[in-house]
Every structure is written in structure tokens, then in C-alpha cells.
Amino acid sequence: MxxxxxxxxxxxxxxxxxxxxxxxxxxxxxxxxxEMIGGNDEKSVMTNNPTIDCGGACKVRCSRSSRPNLCKRACGSCCAKCQCVPPGTYGNHAMCPCYAALTTRGGKLKCP
Structure with a gap:
């Protein structure tokens, strides 16, 4: 028992x-x-942290990149404009629509 x-x-x-x-x-x-508010416009910001640490967020985002310096530079400019970085090292663009909408002059996605 x-x-x-x-x-x-x-x-x-x-x-x-x-x-x-x-x-x-x-x-x-x-x-x-x-955390995300707003729509698909480039002015979407995070509610909990309006001034995101772009350096830290991009360091995590680019940690597995084959070209980390290039990745961090592109991520940094996207983060400065959108004030958000999608979580993880790849994908998850739906978490930050502004980040996903930025493109280069050639029409390719700018943000890693």
C-alpha cells in the first residue's frame, strides 16, 4: 500500500x-x-520599453549569423527606425511588422 x-x-x-x-x-x-501596439506602419513601438536596447537585441538576433558585423549593422539601423527587433535569431517578423517591412533600394528585405 x-x-x-x-x-x-x-x-x-x-x-x-x-x-x-x-x-x-x-x-x-x-x-x-x-508588447506590440500599432499596425503595419513603420511607427509601431513596444509598449513596455519605448527605448529598446538595440545593441543588445541585435547582438542576440545576429548571434548565429555567418556575417555578424553586417547583420548587426543592418539590424541596428532597422531597430533605430522601428524601435523593435523580433525575438530569436531568425524569422518571427510578425512580432515586429515595421522591421519586416523595411527593404533595400533593390527591393530585398533590409532587416535580418
Whole structure:
């Protein structure tokens, strides 16, 4: 009987840990989605941090780039204009529409 009680306590603990993990990860996603205000215009800004640390954000964004200096320079100019940088090292442009809308003179995406 003691073994079945221990198994029940252990499984209950695992379920609670899983629930906590899922709740915490959902909070992070919701917080990152709630930071953006505005639409698809170039004046969208982050509500929680109107003056973003572009250097730090671009360092993270360009950490896996094959040409990190070029990446940081392009990211920095995009961040200065849009005041946001998408999370992660690639993609996620929907999190910062202004950043995704900037193009070069040749029509290519400017921001990494």
C-alpha cells in the first residue's frame, strides 16, 4: 500500500510541475505578443520599453549569423527606425511588422 501512495504522490507532483511549466511558457508567449501596439506602419513601438536596447537585441538576433558585423549593422539601423527587433535569431517578423517591412533600394528585405 505504501508503494501505491508513493506512486500517487510522485505522479501528482509530476502533473503539478508540468502544469507550472506550461503556464509559465504561455505567460512568456502572451507577454511577447502583448508588447506590440500599432499596425503595419513603420511607427509601431513596444509598449513596455519605448527605448529598446538595440545593441543588445541585435547582438542576440545576429548571434548565429555567418556575417555578424553586417547583420548587426543592418539590424541596428532597422531597430533605430522601428524601435523593435523580433525575438530569436531568425524569422518571427510578425512580432515586429515595421522591421519586416523595411527593404533595400533593390527591393530585398533590409532587416535580418
Amino acid at each position: 505504501a508503494s501505491s501512495q508513493q506512486a500517487l504522490v510522485f505522479s501528482s507532483l509530476l502533473v503539478l510541475l508540468l502544469a507550472f511549466y506550461l503556464a509559465e511558457s504561455r505567460t512568456v508567449v502572451i507577454d511577447s505578443q502583448m
